[in-house]
Amino acid sequence: MENLVTAIGTPNIALVKYWGKRDVGLNLPYNSSLSMTLDESLNTKTSVLVSDRLQSDTIYIDGAQQKFDDAKEEKFALLAEVLNYMREAASSSSKVMIVSRNSFPSSAGLASSASGAATLVFALNEAFGLGLGQRELVIIARRISGSSCRGLMGGFVRWERGELPDGTDSYATQVADNAHWPEVVDLIALVSAEKKRISSSEGHRRTPSTSELFKVRPEIAERFAGMASRAIGQRDFQTLGEIIIKDSNNMHATMLDSYPPIMYLNDASRRIIYAIHDLNASEGRIVGAYTFDAGPNAHIITLKNDIPKIKAALQGIASEEKIIVAGQGSGPRVLDESESLIGKDPFGQIKM
């Protein structure tokens, strides 16, 4: 067989966080989480070429070739498993070339691996012509990168904790699509593109096994996830915003309580946190709700009308060119062949 597919996907920002794996191999979380899928302001483009003319499976991310058997990067071994699973399901013996490119820095707490994994699983399904259902794709994506499973659909998405040891009930469903409450946007303030000192996968293991405070985190986050879903249903930004702030700080607190501690917030993050609380206090309402993933860059969830107020509050902390405003997206989609990152002639050429 020979097929070339290009897809685009996006990060999703967790409003109620996933931190801590109850099963490391299956990427099963301790608590349900809730996210917003972003539009293509930040995106991953991935081309998959399936062809008998290829000699071996290769994968290039942001221009660099990656090894499927890299011991330090277990996600690539999982990827190889997924690839073989899909190849078998398609009764194919063709080799695969994957070229993926992020429009933003990776390993800086901008959910690049979630965006990458969601887009890749989507693209592989298309390239092999498998027609797998969304729930099946969600569970495949979850195994590669937990939070990527929330990125296969648009709008607001809830990832169920689940109860079963095999993880078949730990999948993502849409709470509301991106037409339900489009006023909600993510204003991203980039304060650092530095790679994190402690990887998310190490952190997901370390916090549950060493933090005393983490014992109560799953129950707190589960409650927050329920409250946030209801707030989204009612378009209640005051309730949603307070949960977003509390949940982010709650997660980072359990990170700090780990041994050795994990600290992703820096002085710029802290200045943003205080600036947002000052703004909210002076306006007498929650204008912005910050949330931080495993990195110092701030995601400020706000309503479109309030973007100028947030930008004014960040003056002197994050300059205009360090701010990206992303709306809600609708999940991954197939792009036209003209957008391919892999050339057909010369065969297998990587387009820059």
Place this chain on the structure above:
Amino acid sequence: MENLVTAIGTPNIALVKYWGKRDVGLNLPYNSSLSMTLDESLNTKTSVLVSDRLQSDTIYIDGAQQKFDDAKEEKFALLAEVLNYMREAASSSSKVMIVSRNSFPSSAGLASSASGAATLVFALNEAFGLGLGQRELVIIARRISGSSCRGLMGGFVRWERGELPDGTDSYATQVADNAHWPEVVDLIALVSAEKKRISSSEGHRRTPSTSELFKVRPEIAERFAGMASRAIGQRDFQTLGEIIIKDSNNMHATMLDSYPPIMYLNDASRRIIYAIHDLNASEGRIVGAYTFDAGPNAHIITLKNDIPKIKAALQGIASEEKIIVAGQGSGPRVLDESESLIGKDPFGQIKM
């Protein structure tokens, strides 16, 4: 009556922290805490003049006159109460002049108010010739500044949580005097003299009332306090060091989980934390154990022999002149009249 007394006292550094008041008026803690009283490397000198020739009660701290009825500084109102209590106990009607000076910046997480309150209560007892017992002084000091009650004796000190609503069983006792394990010292790395954004007294209220994680903090700290006492008894630095690190991070985690969050660690604090973990990992033992009060300055508890290793690890983060090494002290003591901060002739002159 007329009497002039000068005393010197020192800060104490908590190895298991006090954070959160179960009774705000009485300064009753949610958990027992454990501290080390420092030697006079950092100190507070306080002169108390009791005299019928004075027109009114006055107090000067670090050169500035303070108001006993300052609404923003409730500790001065408590101080006025204590002063009146002692005056009555001494059957005196004399007015008092208090001059107090810290050898280090205040409100920067260096326990200046604890040092100040312990020294003052000690000096007032001497100036009025009351001869109150240590337990009585401890409870008086606790009411002015909770952690000051640990500073009225030397070496390692435990402050009991207590159970009674009137606080009479929440007092401090010596775990071991400063001759028991004199190798243990506090290497203080000053990274900032900036005043904190959120006062300790506000934080003591905010965290218990808003942090979800704080619900489990008292039980954790109580356990840590017991373990730390035993480790001190056995001169077991490995166990003590691990508890010190975990307890500091645990407390700061509940601060971060408060709403709005309270954040005292800055980028320099974080660099120190990582440097100490790197050093401990490379030596295969706990060489240093950091702990932070309500400020970014690091207290690194270490053994005398390891001071050069800690200093080497801090190179590029805290310069030599920003490092103070304090051993263990024996608590407040009376100084010679030549050290008085108040002159007798001219009467009541403040000596610079």
